[in-house]
Amino acid sequence: MxxxxxxxxxxxxxxxxxxxxxxxxxxxxxxxxxxxxxxxxxxxxxxxxxxxxxxxxxxxxxxxxxxxxxxxxxxxxxxxxxxxxxxxxxxxxxxxxxxxxxxxxxxxxxxxxxxxxxxxxxxxxxxxxxxxxxxxxxxxxxxxxxxxxxxxxxxxxxxxxxxxxxxxxxxxxxxxxxxxxxxxxxxxxxxxxxxxxxxxxxxxxxxxxxxxxxxxxxxxxxxxxxxxxxxxxxxxxxxxxxxxVLNGIDMKLYDPRTDGRILKNFSLEDMEGKDACKAELQRMVGLREEPHTPIVAMVSRLVSHKGLDLICEVLHDMMELPMQLVVLGTGDQRYEDFFGWAAQQYPGRMSVRMDYNEDLSMAIYAGADLFLMPSKSEPCGLSQMIAMRYGTVPIVRETGGLKDTVQPCESWRDAGNGFSFANYSSGDMLHVIREAVYLYKDYPDVFGRLRQRAMSCDFSWARSAREYLRIYATITGQTWPIHSDTRRALEVSEGEAAPAEEPVPTEEPAPVVEAAPAEEPVPAVEAAPAEEPAPAEEPAPAEEPAPVAEAAPAEEPAPVVEAAPAEEPAPAEEPAPAEEPAPVEEPAPAPEKPAKKTRKTASKTASKADKAEKKTEKKSTSKKGTAGKKKSAE
Structure with missing residues (x-):
């Protein structure tokens, strides 16, 4: 293309x-x-x-x-x-x-x-x-x-x-x-x-x-x-x-493991460099060197739609929290004047730089703990992605790309990669900032896992490029070839799925259909439970071994094992394989009585010849039952 x-x-x-x-x-x-x-x-x-x-x-x-x-x-x-x-x-x-x-x-x-x-x-x-x-x-x-x-x-x-x-x-x-x-x-x-x-x-x-x-x-x-x-x-x-289509960032350029623009490199596995970068940032901007005090940072144009009005409303409440604040950027004169005045009110705890300095911005991304973006509107935003890449957890308002990239923290189940609020309200923003600061101070382990999830996010352009190629293919009518990695994954999954599906219709249906076993249990097992489910099913396993041992086990012993658990998974299998003849003989006379009751209820529709045959079977069974059951048990 x-x-x-x-x-x-x-x-x-x-x-x-x-x-x-x-x-x-x-x-x-x-x-x-x-x-x-x-x-x-x-x-x-x-x-x-x-x-x-x-x-x-x-x-x-x-x-x-x-x-x-x-x-x-x-x-x-x-x-x-x-x-x-x-x-x-x-x-x-x-x-x-x-x-x-x-x-x-x-x-x-x-x-x-x-x-x-x-x-x-x-x-x-x-x-x-x-x-x-x-x-x-x-x-x-x-x-x-x-x-x-x-x-x-x-x-x-x-x-x-x-x-x-x-x-x-x-x-x-x-x-x-x-x-x-x-x-x-x-x-x-x-x-x-x-x-x-x-x-x-x-x-x-x-x-x-x-x-x-x-x-x-x-x-x-x-x-x-x-x-x-x-x-x-x-x-x-x-x-x-x-x-x-969500924008991305250059994952190679913004990589804390190799970035030469920061004081000391660090990674998910070794966060020691993050502490060194924080100490360096505090020295660069004149903040007190307090390693356990969170630094809240802003790198932004000082204009209205960046949400600066919210900060102006509650700045004094923010500075009552155990935190430090650093602001970098230029913009409207009224905001520059306000932040310049505020920095004088909180020496050592608040620092403002009215310019744009690439080296200082990277020091802020790498050294700060929290990154504040209370934007009124934000089409996409890249700063929150860069901040997360360097382990600086974002605090954002849910608008535009900020909502798409930052999922609110749910510490009770270790979910989310930042903090967010929905309403354009200074009170809501202050509440979330307070939550973030005290999570950092009181639950360092939970905050550390939150920071790791933020650093693990994938904001690479490869993801966005695939979305754009899909758009191009749609308007041109082309079938854009699948990426090689995706194609290999699909081929592997298809190769594994095909052999798993083919044997199912060829091998398993034969034993599942079970032509012979399905017919044998019908007169004794299925007819009785239709009228009396509980008593008819229990004696059924005791009567099955005799006919099954003569016909079914000789041809297909496997279907016999499957037929029994189909009706009663646990109890049906245990008495059948039991090797003790005593418990098998004792229930023998018991099933005769319910069998008679069953035949009496069935005699209303059955012929006299059937009754005679069943009585004959009963007599022969009572005489030879003991010998036959012993043989089947052996």
Whole structure:
């Protein structure tokens, strides 16, 4: 399967948020599953500066965008089994920042138009084009628009991933032709029109063959007004092609056993390094070096939807607990001012750093005990996965990917991998924080097992890649081959199941049917219990040995053993094999009386000849019964 992944940022080339982590990890994971993958992104200034010597110039072409006719260069780089393409235009991309420019609409319209125009110059014609967020939302629209004139574009299927629906790419509808080179009909028919604006993300959702969110819970939340930012109607309309695939993390990069960015490595088997990392973190941020006091940490943008209002409401109650608090991040001025003031109120117990430092963030992940994420909304979230990887137990609100990755602790049965609360309430958050702190302090063994379960979670991209390949196969109509490990497992299970099922119909049915034994017990064993279950079944085993010993044991002794336990498993088998003749002889006269009663009840319908035969059998049995039973016992 040939997949072209379109993104505006990707690790390690350029990054501003979680999209870069996804775009840097998912394509290599898809390639490991056997797909042929290429990624295309703009050639930013920072990419040119860091990787310019490694890039290979492929070719150049000109891209028409409305009335513009602009140069576009194509560079490539082979890495991790993936071909990385970079589209070059210094006018649009040779700038200090990736986003936040006044002409962002034109810049990423050119990028999307160039992706379609440069398809001929890539090493393969894609079967699937996978786009991400509004920056590449025009690609499915351009493919639909060009597909009207050229058949080859119709064969390409498109997927759109929504990382955060808050950012939609909204512009004045009157600039569709001037800015994006599209006919006004795209707005007039409602495809790209929402609340009076030309909405790029809406157009991509309607035009794409599949739409997915970055977690299953977030996919459901997008149908609700609270989370969808005026797009809930569109998401419900497209629910038949909407799915949620949970993001992953790079398990090799974030590995406490080998990570060189932390002070001392540790693992599930040896947690000594975790204590060393905690002591180092306390020294780095100016906290008191108290090894038995839990550190609660936050690494986050200081913005409203991260749930910081809840912390502001109950911070003083939190600091009354036997805990330390460390906060790392930047954001809105009001939150920076509040946390800066709060840190002064609790010296040695609270530390705040108003910046983003990669080394310090890794020291926090490795050294903290609890990781707080009370988000109002969180499409997926990667911080909680990284924290768990390093044995830092998360405390989260149940929303988006946080709900999908963190299962609440149930200490009474050693279940869960973190702590969570459902309502967006400072009181609920404080209650869970208190629970986590005192579990750490009072029940270290229970907390240690909780930490181990968190570290054992599988957040690898291999799992997510298989889900994406399933989506690709669905929209292309292909039967994607099963992964080799899965195929081997299926072959083994099928190979074991087949021989187990074949002998059942060939060997066992013969003795189970039991033609001869099934007929012999019918007149004595089955007829009597039909009328008197209790008394008729008990003497039956005593009468069976005589006829069975002569006919059935001579041919098939096994069915005789099976016939007896079929009616009375325990008592029927014990008297039959018993070697003591006394107990066998004593019940002999007893069964004659109930046998007479049985024959009397049956004489109403039976013939006189039958009665005579039965009386004859009785006399012969009474005379020769002792000798016959002794022989059968021997």
């Amino acid at each position: 040939k997949i072209l992944y379109v993104t505006s940022e990707a690790v390690p080339f350029c990054k501003t948020g979680g999209l870069a982590d996804v775009a840097g990890s998912l394509p290599p994971a898809l390639a490991e599953q056997g797909a042929e993958v290429a990624v295309v992104l703009p050639l930013y200034q920072r990419v040119r500066e860091r990787f310019g010597n490694e890039l290979k110039f492929e070719c150049y072409d000109y891209v028409d965008l409305a009335w513009r006719h602009n140069y576009c260069g194509l560079f490539s780089l082979e890495k991790d089994g993936v071909t990385w393409y970079f589209l070059d235009n210094e006018q649009y991309f040779n700038r200090g920042s990736l986003y936040g420019q006044a002409d962002d609409g034109e810049r990423f319209a050119f990028f999307s138009r160039a992706v379609v125009r440069m398809l001929d110059h890539f090493k393969f014609w894609p079967e699937v084009v996978h786009c991400n967020d509004w920056q590449s939302a025009l690609v499915p629209i351009y493919l639909k628009d060009d597909g009207v004139r050229e058949d080859r574009y119709r064969s390409i299927k498109t997927v759109v991933t929504i990382h955060n629906i808050e950012y939609q790419g909204r512009y004045n509808p009157y600039v569709l032709g001037e800015l994006f080179g599209l006919d006004a009909g795209w707005a007039k028919d409602g495809t790209m029109l929402l609340d009076g604006d030309a909405n790029l993300l809406k157009g991509a959702i309607l035009c794409a063959d599949a739409v997915n969110a970055v977690s299953p819970t977030y996919a459901n939340e997008l149908k609700m007004p609270y989370f969808a930012h005026r797009m809930e109607g569109i998401m419900r309309q497209c629910s038949n092609k909407l799915s949620g």
